[in-house]
Amino acid sequence: MKLTEDQHARLREWLQEGASPGEIQRRLKEEFDLPLTFMEVRFLIDDLDLSFKEQAKPTAGTADLGGDPKAPGQPADTELVDDGPAGSKGSVTVTTDALTRPGTVVSGAVTFSDGVSAKWALDSYGRLALEPSQAGYQPSAQDVQEFQVELSRVLERSGF
Known part of the structure; x- marks a missing residue:
């Protein structure tokens, strides 16, 4: 897939903003009428030697282990599930x-x-x-x- 310089610049800008592949896919469709699949977006980013913005991950020393299990930003697998009566x-x-x-x-x-x-x-x-x-x-x-x-x-x- 060939992108214009303007499209390339916008893609780089979205990545620096921290946009997800799904968000980039949506924006490419809306702004440039480029209907790409999720995998095509991933391959496009890889082909252009771009990468997603790294999100700050808490280190072991700074992680809050006593917080609310349903707090925003927590992975879904930390949710407590009721297995019925004990x-x-x-x-x-x-x-x-x-x-x-x-x-x-x-x-x-x-x-x-x-x-x-x-x-x-x-x-x-x-x-x-x-x-x-x-x-x-x-x-x-x-x-x-x-x-x-x-x-x-x-x-x-x-x-x-």
């Missing part, structure tokens, strides 16, 4: 089978908070099968949610 955490246990059942990608067992167990399996289409030990058993909505979270963790640890 007593219910970990009441559903999920295990994987050492020998996978035929026709499945991965299989295992689950024990719900009320003590009822079930066999579970994932097939090659990603469909989940759940076979409770008691006919007609329906786990609670809370148990189903905990099962999904715990199954995800167990599968992640197993490399799936």
Whole structure:
């Protein structure tokens, strides 16, 4: 992509102001009628040997560790998430089978908070099968949610 000297100067000015790639993308479209994708903007900046303005990062000695967890400027991953009642955490246990059942990608067992167990399996289409030990058993909505979270963790640890 060829930019005029005026466009090049404006791009350099926006970068010095600390504009984000998304902001630059929007400005290029509005001011110069250049509809670029986010990646094209990144490549353009790299091709012109320009860089984004470095934002000041707090050093270990100056970081405020006791502040409000929802303060502006904090990364989203520091937000506190309510996992439900403290007593219910970990009441559903999920295990994987050492020998996978035929026709499945991965299989295992689950024990719900009320003590009822079930066999579970994932097939090659990603469909989940759940076979409770008691006919007609329906786990609670809370148990189903905990099962999904715990199954995800167990599968992640197993490399799936």
